[in-house]
Amino acid sequence: xxxxxxxxxxxxxxxxxxxxxxxxxxxxxxxxxxxxxxxxxxxxxxxxxxxxxxxxxxxxxxxxxxxxxxxxxxxxxxxxxxxxxxxxxxxxxxxxxxxxxxxxxxxxxxxxxxxxxxxxxxxxxxxxxxxxxxxxxxxxxxxxxxxxxxxxxxxxxxxxxxxxxxxxxxxxxxxxxxxxxxxxxxxxxxxxxxxxxxxxxxxxxxxxxxxxxxxxxxxxxxxxxxxxxxxxx
DNA sequence: TCATTAAGCGTTG
DNA sequence: CAACGCTTAATGA
Numbered sequence: 317x318x319x320x321x322x323x324x325x326x327x328x329x330x331x332x333x334x335x336x337x338x339x340x341x342x343x344x345x346x347x348x349x350x351x352x353x354x355x356x357x358x359x360x361x362x363x364x365x366x367x368x369x370x371x372x373x374x375x376x377x378x379x380x381x382x383x384x385x386x387x388x389x390x391x392x393x394x395x396x397x398x399x400x401x402x403x404x405x406x407x408x409x410x411x412x413x414x415x416x417x418x419x420x421x422x423x424x425x426x427x428x429x430x431x432x433x434x435x436x437x438x439x440x441x442x443x444x445x446x447x448x449x450x451x452x453x454x455x456x457x458x459x460x461x462x463x464x465x466x467x468x469x470x471x472x473x474x475x476x477x478x479x480x481x482x483x484x485x486x487x488x489x490x491x492x493x494x495x496x497x498x499x500x501x502x503x504x505x506x507x508x509x510x511x512x513x514x515x516x517x518x519x520x521x522x523x524x525x526x527x528x529x530x531x532x533x534x535x536x537x538x539x540x541x542x543x544x545x546x547x548x549x
Numbered sequence: 550t551c552a553t554t555a556a557g558c559g560t561t562g
Numbered sequence: 563c564a565a566c567g568c569t570t571a572a573t574g575a
Contacts, residue, residue, distance in 0.1 A: 499564085499565060499566090500565075500566070501565080501566095510553075510554050510555075511554090511555085511566085511567095512553085512554075512555095512567090512568095513553080513554085515566080515567075531561090531562065531564095531565060531566075532564080532565060532566095
């Protein structure tokens with residue numbers, strides 16, 4: 317697998333790629349900037365495997381990341397899709413734990429990686445940073461409660477609705493607006509469905525008035541419609 | 550046997 | 563040129 321390009325970033329750039337940086341004081345932001353490098357991952361590349369020690373907090377600058385794990389039966393189960401502007405991995409960094417999940421780049425993606433020392437410095441010194449972390453963890457709790465439900469309803473449109481609802485969460489991913497550029501193949505990878513089934517599911521969701529499908533993207537008027545979607549029989 | 554999927558390919562925007 | 567839809571052959575429940 318090809319190693320991507322590594323780069324140091326500017327303060328201006330940090331402001332653009334990290335919504336949380338606006339909660340930081342000038343010296344805090346400067347410290348954050350120095351602790352972050354950027355790296356590009358090719359389509360299909362693993363950012364890390366389950367069990368790896370990957371001592372970084374990561375933000376998606378561009379592209380799309382899948383967080384997945386193996387089920388008991390050995391199948392890949394997607395836990396979440398992380399689009400542009402999403403930051404993840406604070407769980408493992410905070411606990412000094414090996415990664416509990418696989419991280420895969422679904423398309424060519426650029427990540428901002430913050431080293432653990434910087435992360436802990438902000439954790440101990442910055443009120444704004446902690447405010448952001450609490451807010452994000454709170455959103456996650458809500459998300460995973462929804463996921464538990466998802467395991468029991470194996471219905472394809474409902475799973476697609478869930479996967480998309482994750483991506484359209486403005487608290488977690490402020491960079492995503494009403495529509496997102498995502499292919500049906502990528503939605504399938506996020507939902508754990510084949511391209512055919514994904515296409516069919518999207519049509520059903522469109523018929524239900526929950527979203528509109530376009531070429532290479534979907535548009536959602538109201539995210540609560542996605543969350544409210546239930547199997548129609 | 551029937552259903553589902555990955556792969557290949559033609560079409561389309 | 564990449565996303566989509568369709569066909570087909572393999573897989574497996």
